[in-house]
Amino acid sequence: MTNLKNFQAIWRPKIDQQLQTDLIAISDDAEFAQMMCYAVLNGGKRLRPLLTLAVLSSFNVSVTPNLLKLATAVEWVHSYSLVHDDLPAMDNDLWRRGQPSVHAKFGESSAILVGDALLTGAFQVVSEANALAANVQKVSDEQVITIIRQLSRYAGANGMVIGQIHDMQNHGHQKSDVTYDWLLNDVYAPKTAALISYATDIGGKLSQEMASTLVHPKTQYDLYQFGYDFGLAFQIQDDIDDFDQDNDEAVDSLPHLVGMAAAKRTRNDLLADARQRLTNIAQREASFDRQLLDEFLDLIG
Numbered sequence: 001m002t003n004l005k006n007f008q009a010i011w012r013p014k015i016d017q018q019l020q021t022d023l024i025a026i027s028d029d030a031e032f033a034q035m036m037c038y039a040v041l042n043g044g045k046r047l048r049p050l051l052t053l054a055v056l057s058s059f060n061v062s063v064t065p066n067l068l069k070l071a072t073a074v075e076w077v078h079s080y081s082l083v084h085d086d087l088p089a090m091d092n093d094l095w096r097r098g099q100p101s102v103h104a105k106f107g108e109s110s111a112i113l114v115g116d117a118l119l120t121g122a123f124q125v126v127s128e129a130n131a132l133a134a135n136v137q138k139v140s141d142e143q144v145i146t147i148i149r150q151l152s153r154y155a156g157a158n159g160m161v162i163g164q165i166h167d168m169q170n171h172g173h174q175k176s177d178v179t180y181d182w183l184l185n186d187v188y189a190p191k192t193a194a195l196i197s198y199a200t201d202i203g204g205k206l207s208q209e210m211a212s213t214l215v216h217p218k219t220q221y222d223l224y225q226f227g228y229d230f231g232l233a234f235q236i237q238d239d240i241d242d243f244d245q246d247n248d249e250a251v252d253s254l255p256h257l258v259g260m261a262a263a264k265r266t267r268n269d270l271l272a273d274a275r276q277r278l279t280n281i282a283q284r285e286a287s288f289d290r291q292l293l294d295e296f297l298d299l300i301g
């Protein structure tokens, strides 16, 4: 088994268990809690929390219960975005992860409110993570505030939300001059790369604090940029995979705009840059083992 397969086999069930515990605890209404569980736990790869944990592991930091809980908060935000993305006013999708989408199963108003509760719940999870730190090192209050700041920035009006706004302008053909730069920088980057770069970014920040090793500021930037490159490549791959089945003339995805060969070149360039980031980090940080993060890049392409 590869390093990553082993890592997923160990950590995915722990992430799911943490998510389930918190999702059930957050609502006194068992029926609503079950709707939230359906939205989050019914399939999905847990890519974003796994990336945070992988960065910690790359710096040989042990994942204490409070770090695990902190790492799962981004999955609440990601899940909210999928629930709202599927709504009739957005992508109007009746299916998600091979199952009925949340609004198809529970109705539109419930789906809106499930999304709202997941988004706000993410910040509750961050604020409560240290309560699990009975016999382990606490994350400093300053670091908790940094995480709240980063998560709200990457998810909010300059992050995923504006990416979704721009994406909807493309889909609705409200934007007549869709360009390569617009698609990458104004749609894919905020919509998809933002939350993924958040996950690697906080992985670096938490590694620095918990390992008390001096992680160079350039390393923090390389970790952020690794997530950003990976996130863009991930979105382009998603478009490449969809393109085969959806060969219409819409200019709302990179393969449609520049052709399949050029889209693959951009994806490969991004993956090469992400690998270079790992090389930079390995040259700087004695405690860094790049193998696991390298294997995440192998998931694409």
Ligand code: GRG
Pocket: 043, 044, 045, 046, 047, 080, 081, 082, 084, 085, 097, 160, 161, 164, 191, 192, 234, 235, 238
């Ligand atoms: C509603 C504010 C708001 C934003 C929605 C993320 C998003 C923005 C829309 C989802 C639609 C989509 C296909 C986005 C591209 C990125 C992508 C491939 C998301 C799916 O992420 P995965 O593959 O999902 O990590 P799983 O199911 O594994 O959790």
